[in-house]
Amino acid sequence: MNMFLHELKAYRKSTIIWTCSLIALVVIFLSMFPAFSKEATAFKEIMKGFPEPVRKALGLSVDSMSSILGFYSYMFLYTTLCGAIQAMNLGTSIISKEVRGKTADFLLTRPVTRGAVMTSKLMAALTCLVITNVIYLASSSIMASFVATEKYSYKLFFMISITLFFVQLMFFSLGIIISVLVPKIKSVLPISLGTVFAFFIIGMFVATTGDDAMRYITPFKYFDTNYILKNSSYEISFIITEIGFIITTITASYFVYYKKDVHFA
Amino acid sequence: MNVIEIKNLTKSYGKARGITDVSFNVEKGEIFGFIGPNGAGKSTTIRTILSLIYPTSGSATIFGKDCIEFGPDIRKEIGYLPSEIFYYDNMKVIDLLKYSASFYKKDCSKRITELAQIMDLDLNKKIDDLSFGNKKKVGIVQGLLHSPKLIILDEPTSGLDPLMQQKFFELLEEENKKGATILLSSHILSEVQRLCTRVAIIKEGKIIKLDKISTLQENNHKKFKIEMKLKIDENYFNFSGVTNLEIKGNIINFLFSGNINFIMKKISEIEIENLWIEEPDLEEIFMHYYEKED
Numbered sequence A: 001m002n003m004f005l006h007e008l009k010a011y012r013k014s015t016i017i018w019t020c021s022l023i024a025l026v027v028i029f030l031s032m033f034p035a036f037s038k039e040a041t042a043f044k045e046i047m048k049g050f051p052e053p054v055r056k057a058l059g060l061s062v063d064s065m066s067s068i069l070g071f072y073s074y075m076f077l078y079t080t081l082c083g084a085i086q087a088m089n090l091g092t093s094i095i096s097k098e099v100r101g102k103t104a105d106f107l108l109t110r111p112v113t114r115g116a117v118m119t120s121k122l123m124a125a126l127t128c129l130v131i132t133n134v135i136y137l138a139s140s141s142i143m144a145s146f147v148a149t150e151k152y153s154y155k156l157f158f159m160i161s162i163t164l165f166f167v168q169l170m171f172f173s174l175g176i177i178i179s180v181l182v183p184k185i186k187s188v189l190p191i192s193l194g195t196v197f198a199f200f201i202i203g204m205f206v207a208t209t210g211d212d213a214m215r216y217i218t219p220f221k222y223f224d225t226n227y228i229l230k231n232s233s234y235e236i237s238f239i240i241t242e243i244g245f246i247i248t249t250i251t252a253s254y255f256v257y258y259k260k261d262v263h264f265a
Numbered sequence B: 001m002n003v004i005e006i007k008n009l010t011k012s013y014g015k016a017r018g019i020t021d022v023s024f025n026v027e028k029g030e031i032f033g034f035i036g037p038n039g040a041g042k043s044t045t046i047r048t049i050l051s052l053i054y055p056t057s058g059s060a061t062i063f064g065k066d067c068i069e070f071g072p073d074i075r076k077e078i079g080y081l082p083s084e085i086f087y088y089d090n091m092k093v094i095d096l097l098k099y100s101a102s103f104y105k106k107d108c109s110k111r112i113t114e115l116a117q118i119m120d121l122d123l124n125k126k127i128d129d130l131s132f133g134n135k136k137k138v139g140i141v142q143g144l145l146h147s148p149k150l151i152i153l154d155e156p157t158s159g160l161d162p163l164m165q166q167k168f169f170e171l172l173e174e175e176n177k178k179g180a181t182i183l184l185s186s187h188i189l190s191e192v193q194r195l196c197t198r199v200a201i202i203k204e205g206k207i208i209k210l211d212k213i214s215t216l217q218e219n220n221h222k223k224f225k226i227e228m229k230l231k232i233d234e235n236y237f238n239f240s241g242v243t244n245l246e247i248k249g250n251i252i253n254f255l256f257s258g259n260i261n262f263i264m265k266k267i268s269e270i271e272i273e274n275l276w277i278e279e280p281d282l283e284e285i286f287m288h289y290y291e292k293e294d
Helices: A002-031 A033-038 A040-049 A052-058 A068-100 A104-108 A114-147 A154-181 A188-209 A225-231 A236-259 B042-049 B071-077 B093-101 B109-118 B132-144 B162-177 B189-195 B213-219 B260-268 B282-293
Strands: B002-013 B016-027 B031-035 B057-062 B078-081 B150-154 B181-186 B198-203 B206-212 B222-228 B242-248 B251-256 B272-278
Touching (some): A002 A068, A033 A040, A033 A068, A052 A188, A068 A104, A154 A225, A154 A236, B109 B132, B109 B162, B150 B162, B162 B181, B162 B189, B181 B189
Antiparallel strands (some): B002 B016
Protein backbone atom coordinates (compact mmCIF):
# COMPACT_ATOMS: atom_id res chain seq x y z
CA MET A 1 0.00 0.00 0.00
CA ASN A 2 2.83 2.39 0.80
CA MET A 3 4.29 1.97 -2.68
CA PHE A 4 0.87 2.41 -4.28
CA LEU A 5 0.31 5.68 -2.45
CA HIS A 6 3.81 6.88 -3.20
CA GLU A 7 3.34 6.19 -6.91
CA LEU A 8 -0.09 7.78 -6.92
CA LYS A 9 1.39 10.93 -5.45
CA ALA A 10 4.14 10.92 -8.03
CA TYR A 11 1.66 10.91 -10.91
CA ARG A 12 -0.72 13.38 -9.32
CA LYS A 13 0.51 16.42 -11.16
CA SER A 14 0.68 14.85 -14.60
CA THR A 15 -2.75 13.29 -14.16
CA ILE A 16 -4.24 16.67 -13.31
CA ILE A 17 -2.59 18.27 -16.32
CA TRP A 18 -3.70 15.55 -18.73
CA THR A 19 -7.23 15.52 -17.37
CA CYS A 20 -7.48 19.28 -17.73
CA SER A 21 -6.21 19.12 -21.31
CA LEU A 22 -8.78 16.50 -22.20
CA ILE A 23 -11.52 18.58 -20.64
CA ALA A 24 -10.33 21.68 -22.47
CA LEU A 25 -10.31 19.73 -25.71
CA VAL A 26 -13.84 18.46 -25.34
CA VAL A 27 -15.16 21.82 -24.14
CA ILE A 28 -13.64 23.72 -27.04
CA PHE A 29 -14.74 21.20 -29.65
CA LEU A 30 -18.28 20.80 -28.36
CA SER A 31 -18.75 24.53 -27.95
CA MET A 32 -18.35 24.79 -31.71
CA PHE A 33 -21.27 22.45 -32.22
CA PRO A 34 -24.15 24.98 -31.95
CA ALA A 35 -22.63 27.16 -34.63
CA PHE A 36 -21.83 24.14 -36.70
CA SER A 37 -25.29 22.59 -36.53
CA LYS A 38 -26.91 25.90 -37.48
CA GLU A 39 -24.92 26.03 -40.68
CA ALA A 40 -24.94 22.28 -41.15
CA THR A 41 -26.02 22.30 -44.76
CA ALA A 42 -23.38 24.82 -45.75
CA PHE A 43 -20.67 22.80 -43.99
CA LYS A 44 -21.84 19.65 -45.69
CA GLU A 45 -21.39 21.34 -49.06
CA ILE A 46 -17.86 22.38 -48.16
CA MET A 47 -17.00 18.92 -46.89
CA LYS A 48 -18.31 17.30 -50.02
CA GLY A 49 -15.74 19.38 -51.83
CA PHE A 50 -12.95 17.44 -50.06
CA PRO A 51 -11.72 14.34 -51.84
CA GLU A 52 -13.09 11.19 -50.27
CA PRO A 53 -9.74 9.74 -49.03
CA VAL A 54 -9.06 12.98 -47.17
CA ARG A 55 -12.48 12.84 -45.50
CA LYS A 56 -11.91 9.24 -44.51
CA ALA A 57 -8.44 9.91 -43.16
CA LEU A 58 -9.73 12.76 -41.01
CA GLY A 59 -12.70 10.68 -39.89
CA LEU A 60 -15.21 13.12 -41.40
CA SER A 61 -18.51 11.54 -42.12
CA VAL A 62 -20.71 14.02 -43.96
CA ASP A 63 -24.08 12.59 -43.01
CA SER A 64 -23.64 12.21 -39.30
CA MET A 65 -21.72 15.41 -38.60
CA SER A 66 -24.83 17.46 -37.97
CA SER A 67 -25.95 15.30 -35.04
CA ILE A 68 -24.31 15.77 -31.68
CA LEU A 69 -23.10 12.15 -31.56
CA GLY A 70 -21.67 12.33 -35.05
CA PHE A 71 -19.91 15.56 -34.26
CA TYR A 72 -18.67 14.16 -30.97
CA SER A 73 -17.32 11.00 -32.53
CA TYR A 74 -15.37 13.10 -35.03
CA MET A 75 -13.66 15.10 -32.30
CA PHE A 76 -13.27 11.99 -30.19
CA LEU A 77 -10.47 10.82 -32.44
CA TYR A 78 -8.36 13.66 -31.08
CA THR A 79 -9.40 12.91 -27.53
CA THR A 80 -8.10 9.38 -27.90
CA LEU A 81 -4.90 10.72 -29.45
CA CYS A 82 -4.37 12.90 -26.40
CA GLY A 83 -5.38 10.13 -24.01
CA ALA A 84 -3.11 7.64 -25.76
CA ILE A 85 -0.12 9.90 -25.17
CA GLN A 86 -1.00 10.14 -21.48
CA ALA A 87 -1.32 6.36 -21.14
CA MET A 88 1.83 5.62 -23.08
CA ASN A 89 3.75 8.15 -20.99
CA LEU A 90 2.54 6.53 -17.81
CA GLY A 91 3.29 3.02 -19.01
CA THR A 92 6.74 3.89 -20.25
CA SER A 93 7.76 5.82 -17.19
CA ILE A 94 6.63 3.65 -14.29
CA ILE A 95 9.61 1.32 -14.50
CA SER A 96 12.07 3.46 -16.42
CA LYS A 97 11.89 6.41 -14.04
CA GLU A 98 13.39 4.24 -11.31
CA VAL A 99 16.38 3.58 -13.53
CA ARG A 100 16.74 7.24 -14.49
CA GLY A 101 16.44 8.54 -10.95
CA LYS A 102 18.72 5.76 -9.66
CA THR A 103 15.92 4.84 -7.31
CA ALA A 104 15.69 1.24 -8.50
CA ASP A 105 18.48 0.43 -6.06
CA PHE A 106 16.50 1.97 -3.28
CA LEU A 107 13.21 0.32 -4.07
CA LEU A 108 14.52 -3.15 -4.84
CA THR A 109 16.62 -3.39 -1.70
CA ARG A 110 13.50 -2.95 0.42
CA PRO A 111 11.90 -6.15 1.70
CA VAL A 112 9.47 -6.49 -1.18
CA THR A 113 9.29 -8.72 -4.22
CA ARG A 114 9.65 -7.27 -7.66
CA GLY A 115 6.16 -8.52 -8.37
CA ALA A 116 4.81 -6.38 -5.56
CA VAL A 117 6.70 -3.37 -6.91
CA MET A 118 5.26 -3.91 -10.37
CA THR A 119 1.73 -4.48 -9.07
CA SER A 120 1.76 -1.33 -6.96
CA LYS A 121 2.99 0.68 -9.91
CA LEU A 122 0.45 -0.81 -12.28
CA MET A 123 -2.39 -0.21 -9.87
CA ALA A 124 -1.35 3.37 -9.20
CA ALA A 125 -1.09 4.15 -12.91
CA LEU A 126 -4.39 2.43 -13.62
CA THR A 127 -6.01 4.46 -10.88
CA CYS A 128 -4.75 7.62 -12.57
CA LEU A 129 -6.22 6.50 -15.88
CA VAL A 130 -9.54 5.66 -14.27
CA ILE A 131 -9.66 9.03 -12.54
CA THR A 132 -8.89 10.77 -15.82
CA ASN A 133 -11.65 8.86 -17.56
CA VAL A 134 -14.26 9.45 -14.89
CA ILE A 135 -13.61 13.18 -14.84
CA TYR A 136 -13.47 13.33 -18.61
CA LEU A 137 -16.73 11.43 -18.89
CA ALA A 138 -18.48 13.67 -16.39
CA SER A 139 -17.33 16.90 -17.99
CA SER A 140 -17.98 15.78 -21.57
CA SER A 141 -21.47 14.58 -20.59
CA ILE A 142 -22.28 17.93 -19.04
CA MET A 143 -20.87 19.80 -22.02
CA ALA A 144 -22.78 17.61 -24.49
CA SER A 145 -26.07 18.16 -22.69
CA PHE A 146 -25.41 21.91 -22.82
CA VAL A 147 -24.83 22.14 -26.52
CA ALA A 148 -27.15 19.41 -27.80
CA THR A 149 -29.96 20.82 -29.89
CA GLU A 150 -32.04 17.67 -29.94
CA LYS A 151 -32.38 14.48 -27.90
CA TYR A 152 -29.56 12.00 -28.22
CA SER A 153 -28.82 8.54 -26.84
CA TYR A 154 -26.73 8.88 -23.70
CA LYS A 155 -25.97 5.17 -23.89
CA LEU A 156 -24.20 5.66 -27.23
CA PHE A 157 -22.44 8.74 -25.94
CA PHE A 158 -21.20 6.70 -23.01
CA MET A 159 -20.18 3.78 -25.20
CA ILE A 160 -18.09 6.03 -27.40
CA SER A 161 -16.53 7.95 -24.53
CA ILE A 162 -15.47 4.87 -22.62
CA THR A 163 -13.41 3.60 -25.56
CA LEU A 164 -10.93 6.28 -24.52
CA PHE A 165 -10.11 4.01 -21.59
CA PHE A 166 -9.84 0.93 -23.82
CA VAL A 167 -7.42 2.63 -26.18
CA GLN A 168 -5.45 3.95 -23.23
CA LEU A 169 -5.11 0.46 -21.78
CA MET A 170 -3.45 -0.77 -24.96
CA PHE A 171 -0.95 2.06 -25.09
CA PHE A 172 -0.36 1.72 -21.38
CA SER A 173 0.57 -1.94 -21.64
CA LEU A 174 2.66 -1.25 -24.72
CA GLY A 175 4.54 1.38 -22.72
CA ILE A 176 5.18 -1.01 -19.86
CA ILE A 177 6.64 -3.75 -22.01
CA ILE A 178 8.88 -1.18 -23.70
CA SER A 179 10.05 0.16 -20.35
CA VAL A 180 11.10 -3.27 -19.08
CA LEU A 181 12.70 -4.35 -22.34
CA VAL A 182 14.74 -1.25 -23.11
CA PRO A 183 17.70 -1.20 -20.67
CA LYS A 184 17.77 2.55 -20.20
CA ILE A 185 15.27 5.07 -21.41
CA LYS A 186 16.80 8.52 -21.23
CA SER A 187 13.61 10.36 -21.97
CA VAL A 188 10.06 9.06 -22.07
CA LEU A 189 8.41 11.67 -24.25
CA PRO A 190 10.17 10.94 -27.59
CA ILE A 191 9.29 7.26 -27.24
CA SER A 192 5.68 7.75 -26.29
CA LEU A 193 5.01 10.58 -28.73
CA GLY A 194 6.77 8.73 -31.53
CA THR A 195 4.86 5.51 -30.96
CA VAL A 196 1.48 7.14 -30.52
CA PHE A 197 1.81 9.35 -33.59
CA ALA A 198 3.10 6.45 -35.67
CA PHE A 199 -0.02 4.46 -34.80
CA PHE A 200 -2.19 7.51 -35.36
CA ILE A 201 -0.83 8.02 -38.87
CA ILE A 202 -1.15 4.30 -39.60
CA GLY A 203 -4.75 4.68 -38.47
CA MET A 204 -5.31 7.45 -41.04
CA PHE A 205 -3.93 5.26 -43.80
CA VAL A 206 -6.01 2.31 -42.69
CA ALA A 207 -9.11 4.52 -42.81
CA THR A 208 -8.47 5.45 -46.43
CA THR A 209 -7.98 1.85 -47.54
CA GLY A 210 -11.04 0.61 -45.67
CA ASP A 211 -9.27 -2.72 -45.18
CA ASP A 212 -10.72 -4.32 -42.04
CA ALA A 213 -7.78 -6.64 -41.37
CA MET A 214 -5.44 -3.64 -41.28
CA ARG A 215 -7.42 -2.20 -38.40
CA TYR A 216 -5.89 -4.75 -36.05
CA ILE A 217 -2.54 -2.99 -36.40
CA THR A 218 -3.44 0.24 -34.68
CA PRO A 219 -5.33 0.65 -31.40
CA PHE A 220 -6.90 3.83 -32.79
CA LYS A 221 -9.03 1.76 -35.15
CA TYR A 222 -10.22 -0.89 -32.70
CA PHE A 223 -13.37 1.04 -31.83
CA ASP A 224 -15.08 2.34 -34.92
CA THR A 225 -17.48 5.06 -33.78
CA ASN A 226 -19.66 4.64 -36.88
CA TYR A 227 -20.05 0.97 -36.04
CA ILE A 228 -20.95 1.77 -32.44
CA LEU A 229 -23.49 4.39 -33.54
CA LYS A 230 -25.08 1.99 -36.01
CA ASN A 231 -25.10 -1.18 -33.90
CA SER A 232 -24.99 0.04 -30.30
CA SER A 233 -22.24 -2.48 -29.67
CA TYR A 234 -18.49 -3.02 -30.04
CA GLU A 235 -16.88 -5.39 -32.50
CA ILE A 236 -16.22 -8.50 -30.48
CA SER A 237 -13.16 -9.67 -32.43
CA PHE A 238 -11.37 -6.41 -31.59
CA ILE A 239 -12.30 -6.69 -27.94
CA ILE A 240 -10.84 -10.19 -27.81
CA THR A 241 -7.68 -9.07 -29.60
CA GLU A 242 -7.29 -6.19 -27.17
CA ILE A 243 -7.74 -8.40 -24.10
CA GLY A 244 -5.28 -10.91 -25.53
CA PHE A 245 -2.76 -8.16 -26.24
CA ILE A 246 -3.02 -6.67 -22.76
CA ILE A 247 -2.74 -10.01 -20.96
CA THR A 248 0.27 -11.02 -23.05
CA THR A 249 2.18 -7.78 -22.62
CA ILE A 250 1.51 -7.45 -18.89
CA THR A 251 2.42 -11.08 -18.18
CA ALA A 252 5.56 -10.74 -20.25
CA SER A 253 6.44 -7.51 -18.43
CA TYR A 254 6.17 -9.19 -15.04
CA PHE A 255 8.31 -12.04 -16.28
CA VAL A 256 11.02 -9.83 -17.76
CA TYR A 257 11.04 -7.56 -14.72
CA TYR A 258 11.50 -10.52 -12.40
CA LYS A 259 14.48 -11.83 -14.35
CA LYS A 260 16.05 -8.51 -15.11
CA ASP A 261 19.44 -7.39 -13.85
CA VAL A 262 19.22 -3.97 -12.29
CA HIS A 263 22.38 -2.11 -13.22
CA PHE A 264 23.78 1.23 -12.31
CA ALA A 265 22.11 3.95 -14.16
CA MET B 1 28.05 -18.35 12.44
CA ASN B 2 28.29 -16.82 9.02
CA VAL B 3 25.97 -14.02 8.11
CA ILE B 4 27.03 -13.96 4.49
CA GLU B 5 28.27 -17.02 2.64
CA ILE B 6 29.30 -16.55 -0.94
CA LYS B 7 30.11 -19.67 -2.93
CA ASN B 8 31.78 -19.59 -6.32
CA LEU B 9 29.79 -16.60 -7.39
CA THR B 10 30.27 -15.79 -11.06
CA LYS B 11 28.64 -13.05 -13.07
CA SER B 12 29.68 -12.47 -16.63
CA TYR B 13 28.53 -9.66 -18.85
CA GLY B 14 29.61 -11.12 -22.14
CA LYS B 15 33.12 -9.87 -22.66
CA ALA B 16 32.97 -6.99 -20.22
CA ARG B 17 33.89 -6.91 -16.56
CA GLY B 18 32.21 -9.18 -14.08
CA ILE B 19 33.23 -11.48 -11.26
CA THR B 20 34.69 -14.96 -11.43
CA ASP B 21 34.42 -17.61 -8.76
CA VAL B 22 34.14 -15.24 -5.82
CA SER B 23 33.88 -17.02 -2.48
CA PHE B 24 34.06 -15.62 1.02
CA ASN B 25 32.19 -15.61 4.28
CA VAL B 26 31.34 -12.78 6.60
CA GLU B 27 30.98 -13.84 10.20
CA LYS B 28 28.35 -12.60 12.58
CA GLY B 29 29.36 -9.43 14.35
CA GLU B 30 32.43 -8.60 12.30
CA ILE B 31 33.26 -5.66 10.13
CA PHE B 32 34.43 -7.10 6.88
CA GLY B 33 36.34 -5.03 4.38
CA PHE B 34 36.03 -5.54 0.67
CA ILE B 35 38.64 -3.68 -1.24
CA GLY B 36 39.76 -3.29 -4.79
CA PRO B 37 40.11 -0.53 -7.37
CA ASN B 38 37.22 0.85 -9.38
CA GLY B 39 35.73 -1.72 -11.70
CA ALA B 40 37.23 -4.71 -9.89
CA GLY B 41 33.85 -6.21 -9.14
CA LYS B 42 33.01 -4.95 -5.65
CA SER B 43 29.67 -3.50 -6.62
CA THR B 44 28.84 -6.45 -8.84
CA THR B 45 29.37 -8.79 -5.89
CA ILE B 46 27.27 -6.64 -3.58
CA ARG B 47 24.50 -6.20 -6.11
CA THR B 48 24.42 -9.93 -6.66
CA ILE B 49 24.00 -10.80 -3.00
CA LEU B 50 21.24 -8.18 -2.80
CA SER B 51 19.67 -9.92 -5.84
CA LEU B 52 19.62 -6.71 -7.81
CA ILE B 53 21.43 -8.73 -10.44
CA TYR B 54 21.39 -12.48 -10.90
CA PRO B 55 24.54 -14.61 -10.88
CA THR B 56 25.61 -16.60 -13.93
CA SER B 57 26.62 -19.40 -11.58
CA GLY B 58 27.31 -19.95 -7.92
CA SER B 59 25.19 -18.90 -5.00
CA ALA B 60 25.10 -16.75 -1.92
CA THR B 61 23.26 -17.04 1.34
CA ILE B 62 22.51 -14.37 3.90
CA PHE B 63 21.43 -15.37 7.43
CA GLY B 64 21.62 -18.93 6.07
CA LYS B 65 18.96 -18.32 3.43
CA ASP B 66 19.41 -18.24 -0.31
CA CYS B 67 19.65 -14.61 -1.32
CA ILE B 68 17.44 -14.92 -4.39
CA GLU B 69 14.76 -17.25 -3.13
CA PHE B 70 14.33 -15.49 0.20
CA GLY B 71 15.35 -12.06 -1.03
CA PRO B 72 12.43 -10.04 0.33
CA ASP B 73 12.61 -11.82 3.66
CA ILE B 74 16.35 -11.31 4.04
CA ARG B 75 16.16 -7.66 3.07
CA LYS B 76 14.06 -6.88 6.14
CA GLU B 77 17.28 -7.06 8.11
CA ILE B 78 19.63 -5.44 5.62
CA GLY B 79 20.58 -1.82 5.45
CA TYR B 80 22.17 -0.89 2.14
CA LEU B 81 23.98 2.24 1.16
CA PRO B 82 24.63 2.32 -2.58
CA SER B 83 27.64 4.09 -4.03
CA GLU B 84 25.44 6.29 -6.14
CA ILE B 85 22.75 8.16 -4.35
CA PHE B 86 19.20 8.08 -5.53
CA TYR B 87 16.56 10.69 -5.16
CA TYR B 88 12.92 10.95 -5.96
CA ASP B 89 12.01 14.20 -7.61
CA ASN B 90 10.51 16.81 -5.39
CA MET B 91 10.70 14.81 -2.22
CA LYS B 92 11.73 16.21 1.09
CA VAL B 93 14.36 14.34 3.06
CA ILE B 94 11.87 13.43 5.75
CA ASP B 95 9.37 12.15 3.18
CA LEU B 96 11.93 9.85 1.63
CA LEU B 97 13.00 8.55 5.02
CA LYS B 98 9.40 7.98 6.06
CA TYR B 99 8.77 6.21 2.80
CA SER B 100 11.79 4.04 3.43
CA ALA B 101 10.65 3.33 6.99
CA SER B 102 7.20 2.35 5.77
CA PHE B 103 8.68 -0.81 4.29
CA TYR B 104 9.68 -2.11 7.69
CA LYS B 105 7.19 -3.19 10.24
CA LYS B 106 8.54 -1.11 13.05
CA ASP B 107 8.42 2.44 14.25
CA CYS B 108 11.55 4.17 13.02
CA SER B 109 10.66 7.82 13.57
CA LYS B 110 12.75 8.17 16.71
CA ARG B 111 15.77 6.62 15.08
CA ILE B 112 15.39 8.93 12.08
CA THR B 113 15.59 12.06 14.23
CA GLU B 114 18.49 10.57 16.17
CA LEU B 115 20.47 9.70 13.08
CA ALA B 116 19.70 13.01 11.40
CA GLN B 117 21.01 14.79 14.47
CA ILE B 118 24.23 12.80 14.53
CA MET B 119 24.80 13.28 10.82
CA ASP B 120 23.72 16.94 10.98
CA LEU B 121 21.11 16.51 8.29
CA ASP B 122 18.28 18.97 7.67
CA LEU B 123 15.15 16.84 7.34
CA ASN B 124 12.99 19.52 5.81
CA LYS B 125 15.04 20.28 2.74
CA LYS B 126 14.22 18.95 -0.67
CA ILE B 127 16.54 16.19 -1.76
CA ASP B 128 17.03 17.87 -5.14
CA ASP B 129 18.56 20.86 -3.42
CA LEU B 130 21.10 18.92 -1.37
CA SER B 131 24.79 18.79 -2.12
CA PHE B 132 26.42 15.48 -2.95
CA GLY B 133 27.69 15.03 0.58
CA ASN B 134 24.31 15.77 2.09
CA LYS B 135 22.63 13.33 -0.27
CA LYS B 136 25.11 10.78 0.96
CA LYS B 137 23.94 11.49 4.49
CA VAL B 138 20.36 10.81 3.42
CA GLY B 139 21.62 7.50 2.12
CA ILE B 140 23.31 6.73 5.42
CA VAL B 141 20.25 7.52 7.52
CA GLN B 142 18.10 5.54 5.10
CA GLY B 143 20.39 2.56 5.45
CA LEU B 144 20.44 2.59 9.24
CA LEU B 145 16.99 3.76 10.27
CA HIS B 146 15.49 0.30 10.70
CA SER B 147 18.39 -0.94 12.86
CA PRO B 148 19.38 -3.71 10.43
CA LYS B 149 21.34 -6.78 11.46
CA LEU B 150 23.48 -6.59 8.34
CA ILE B 151 24.76 -3.32 6.95
CA ILE B 152 26.14 -3.32 3.43
CA LEU B 153 28.04 -0.22 2.41
CA ASP B 154 29.28 0.42 -1.10
CA GLU B 155 31.92 3.14 -1.00
CA PRO B 156 30.12 5.01 1.73
CA THR B 157 32.38 7.93 2.49
CA SER B 158 32.85 9.60 -0.87
CA GLY B 159 31.58 13.13 -0.60
CA LEU B 160 31.61 13.28 3.19
CA ASP B 161 33.90 15.75 4.88
CA PRO B 162 36.45 14.33 7.35
CA LEU B 163 34.40 15.32 10.37
CA MET B 164 31.34 13.56 9.00
CA GLN B 165 33.39 10.54 8.05
CA GLN B 166 34.54 10.37 11.62
CA LYS B 167 30.98 10.58 12.94
CA PHE B 168 29.87 8.02 10.44
CA PHE B 169 32.58 5.58 11.48
CA GLU B 170 31.64 6.04 15.12
CA LEU B 171 28.05 5.35 14.18
CA LEU B 172 29.08 2.16 12.42
CA GLU B 173 31.18 1.04 15.33
CA GLU B 174 28.26 1.66 17.63
CA GLU B 175 25.95 -0.40 15.41
CA ASN B 176 28.58 -3.09 15.33
CA LYS B 177 28.76 -3.14 19.10
CA LYS B 178 25.01 -3.58 19.19
CA GLY B 179 25.49 -6.71 17.14
CA ALA B 180 25.26 -5.59 13.53
CA THR B 181 27.47 -7.25 10.96
CA ILE B 182 28.99 -4.89 8.43
CA LEU B 183 30.25 -5.42 4.92
CA LEU B 184 32.21 -2.39 3.82
CA SER B 185 33.33 -2.04 0.26
CA SER B 186 35.87 0.61 -0.50
CA HIS B 187 38.89 1.62 -2.47
CA ILE B 188 40.00 3.94 0.30
CA LEU B 189 42.29 1.75 2.31
CA SER B 190 42.62 3.88 5.39
CA GLU B 191 38.94 3.57 6.19
CA VAL B 192 39.08 -0.19 5.79
CA GLN B 193 42.15 -0.30 7.98
CA ARG B 194 40.43 1.83 10.57
CA LEU B 195 37.25 -0.23 10.82
CA CYS B 196 37.63 -3.75 9.58
CA THR B 197 38.81 -6.94 11.21
CA ARG B 198 39.11 -8.98 8.06
CA VAL B 199 39.50 -8.00 4.48
CA ALA B 200 39.09 -9.52 1.03
CA ILE B 201 40.97 -8.03 -1.85
CA ILE B 202 39.36 -8.26 -5.25
CA LYS B 203 41.04 -7.62 -8.54
CA GLU B 204 39.67 -8.00 -12.04
CA GLY B 205 36.72 -9.95 -10.68
CA LYS B 206 38.72 -12.41 -8.61
CA ILE B 207 39.45 -12.58 -4.91
CA ILE B 208 43.22 -12.48 -4.67
CA LYS B 209 43.64 -12.30 -0.92
CA LEU B 210 41.51 -12.85 2.13
CA ASP B 211 42.99 -12.32 5.56
CA LYS B 212 42.82 -10.58 8.87
CA ILE B 213 43.98 -7.01 8.60
CA SER B 214 46.39 -7.64 11.47
CA THR B 215 47.89 -10.62 9.67
CA LEU B 216 48.22 -8.70 6.47
CA GLN B 217 49.93 -5.90 8.26
CA GLU B 218 52.16 -7.58 10.78
CA ASN B 219 53.21 -11.01 9.77
CA ASN B 220 53.72 -10.69 6.16
CA HIS B 221 55.50 -7.49 5.48
CA LYS B 222 57.99 -5.08 6.90
CA LYS B 223 58.82 -1.82 5.33
CA PHE B 224 62.54 -1.21 5.12
CA LYS B 225 64.26 2.06 4.50
CA ILE B 226 68.06 1.95 4.45
CA GLU B 227 70.43 4.84 4.06
CA MET B 228 73.75 3.63 2.65
CA LYS B 229 77.22 4.95 3.28
CA LEU B 230 78.44 3.75 -0.05
CA LYS B 231 76.69 2.87 -3.23
CA ILE B 232 76.07 -0.82 -3.58
CA ASP B 233 75.08 -3.14 -6.34
CA GLU B 234 71.50 -2.44 -7.45
CA ASN B 235 70.66 -6.07 -7.23
CA TYR B 236 71.98 -6.62 -3.74
CA PHE B 237 68.47 -6.62 -2.28
CA ASN B 238 66.82 -8.11 -5.29
CA PHE B 239 65.88 -11.54 -4.03
CA SER B 240 62.70 -13.40 -3.32
CA GLY B 241 60.59 -11.85 -0.55
CA VAL B 242 61.52 -8.33 -1.49
CA THR B 243 59.04 -6.17 -3.34
CA ASN B 244 58.52 -2.54 -4.25
CA LEU B 245 62.32 -2.13 -4.39
CA GLU B 246 63.29 1.48 -4.93
CA ILE B 247 66.75 2.94 -5.00
CA LYS B 248 67.13 6.69 -4.85
CA GLY B 249 70.71 7.70 -4.47
CA ASN B 250 71.79 6.46 -1.08
CA ILE B 251 68.30 5.57 0.07
CA ILE B 252 66.84 2.12 -0.52
CA ASN B 253 63.16 1.36 0.08
CA PHE B 254 61.49 -2.02 -0.10
CA LEU B 255 58.91 -4.30 1.47
CA PHE B 256 60.05 -7.62 2.82
CA SER B 257 58.11 -10.69 3.74
CA GLY B 258 59.77 -13.87 4.98
CA ASN B 259 62.36 -14.79 7.57
CA ILE B 260 63.42 -11.62 9.28
CA ASN B 261 66.81 -13.12 10.33
CA PHE B 262 67.77 -13.58 6.76
CA ILE B 263 67.26 -9.96 5.84
CA MET B 264 69.04 -8.79 8.99
CA LYS B 265 72.11 -10.83 8.06
CA LYS B 266 72.01 -9.35 4.59
CA ILE B 267 71.94 -5.85 6.02
CA SER B 268 74.71 -6.56 8.50
CA GLU B 269 77.04 -7.42 5.65
CA ILE B 270 76.97 -3.91 4.26
CA GLU B 271 77.92 -0.52 5.62
CA ILE B 272 74.85 1.49 6.45
CA GLU B 273 74.27 5.02 7.66
CA ASN B 274 70.77 4.61 9.02
CA LEU B 275 67.92 2.08 9.10
CA TRP B 276 64.13 2.30 9.50
CA ILE B 277 61.87 -0.75 9.81
CA GLU B 278 58.15 -0.03 9.87
CA GLU B 279 54.79 -1.74 9.59
CA PRO B 280 53.54 -0.95 6.14
CA ASP B 281 50.09 0.57 5.91
CA LEU B 282 47.44 -1.25 4.00
CA GLU B 283 47.94 0.87 0.96
CA GLU B 284 51.44 -0.41 0.48
CA ILE B 285 50.41 -4.02 0.96
CA PHE B 286 47.56 -3.51 -1.34
CA MET B 287 49.62 -1.98 -4.13
CA HIS B 288 51.97 -4.83 -3.67
CA TYR B 289 49.27 -7.41 -4.32
CA TYR B 290 48.22 -5.56 -7.35
CA GLU B 291 51.60 -5.21 -8.89
CA LYS B 292 52.47 -8.82 -8.26
CA GLU B 293 49.48 -9.95 -10.24
CA ASP B 294 50.26 -7.87 -13.31
